[in-house]
Amino acid sequence: MTGLFITLEGGDGVGKSTQAALLESWLVAAGRTVVRTREPGGTEIGTEIREIVLHSRGHISPRAEALLYAADRAQHIAMKVRPALERGEVVVQDRYLDSSVAYQGAGRVLDGGEIRSLSLWAADGLLPDLTVLLDLDEDAARARLDGANKRFDRLEAEKSDFHRRVRGAFLGLANAEPARFLVVDAAGAPDEIAASIRARVEFLLAHP
Template sequence: MTRGLFVTFEGGDGAGKTTQAQLLEQWMISRGRAVVRTREPGGTEVGTLIRDIVLHHRGEVAARAEALLYAADRAHHIATFVRPALERGDVVIQDRYLDSSVAYQGAGRVLGREEVRDLSLWAAEGLLPDLTVLLDLDPAAARARLDADEKPFDRLEAEKEAFHQAVRSEFLASAAAEPERFLVVDASRSPEEIARVIRERVALVLEDGPDEVGRAD
C-alpha cells in the first residue's frame, strides 16, 4: 500500500497557507493520490466547537487555558482523523499544527516553547509531519493582506504587531532547529513560484525525481 504523507502549512495569518494547501492538493490529486485537507483547530466536529472558543469568544481566555484547548483539539483530531487517513495511505494536507502552538502560545503568549511543544507532542502521541511548509511573511505585509480582505479579525489576528513579530521569530527558530522537516518559503513571492518550490520539496520527500515536478505545471 502507498504510504501516507503528512504535510502541514505554517506561518502568520495572511501568509497564503490556504491558497498553497489548495494548490498542493490539486497537484497531488493529478498524480493519483488520495488527499484529505484539514486544519487546526476545527478539523472535526469537536474541533469546530473549540475553534469558536479560542478564536471567536468575546470574553477573555486565559493563556494556559487557550494552550490546553488547542491541545485538546489536537489530541482528538489526530486520533480520529489524521492517523486513520495516514494509515489508509492518504496524503494529509493540514493548515496549522503543533508549530503554531509553539509560536502563538509559546512565544506570543509567553508560555515557553518547550512547555507548549511537550504538551502538543503528548496530545498528538508524538506525531510529526513529513514536511512542514513555513510561509514566512513580514507581519506588516500580512496585516495589509488581511485588511484588504475586509473580514473581521479573530482573537489572534487582532493582536498587536509585537505579538506577531514574536510569533514570526519563533516560527523561524523552529525551522532552524529542524531543517530536515521544514521548508521555509518567502511568502511575498508569487503564488505560482511558491507552489513550484513546494512541489519540488514534496517530490523529494516522496523520493521522486525532479522531472516529476514539472509534469504537473
C-alpha cells in the first residue's frame, strides 16, 4: 500500500498553514491517518536548519542557502515522508521542492533547473501526487503579513520585487505541470478554498 503525498505552495502570507490544518481535519474525520509536516523543519535536524536559513543574522550566500534547504529536504524525505507513504498514510506538507525553485531559483536569481535537479537528488526523485498552489498578489500577501504583526523571517523580509519573481516562478511551474498542480485563488474565503482542495483530494483518493 502506498499513501498520498500532498504539498501546499505559494508565497508568504497566502494561507498555507490554514489550508493544511483544514485539510488535515477533513482527512482525519474521513478516517485517514495523516502526517502533517513542513519544510524546512520537519525533523529534529530540520528544525536546526530552519533556524539557520530563516533567522540567522549573518549573511548566507544564495548557493549556501539552496544547499541548506536541500540538506533539510534529504533528511525530511528519508526519515519522515517516505516511511509515512510506505505505511499508506496521507502526508500534508507545507512547502517542498517547488519553493526552492521559486525562492532560491527565481528569488535569489539562481538557475531554476539546477535547483530543481538538486532538490530531486536530495529527495531521491520523489514528487508529490498533488501540489496545491495558493496564488495571491504579492502586495496583498504582504498586507496580510503586516496585519499579523509578526516578526518577519529572512525571506518574508525581502522586497516586493523578490516576492514578485517568486510568484511568477510558482505560476510558471504550475503551467508546466498542470496534472500535478491545483492553482487556487488565495484571495477567496478560506472555506471555499478548502472545498476546492477537498474536491481534488477526493478524486485522488478514489483513483489511486
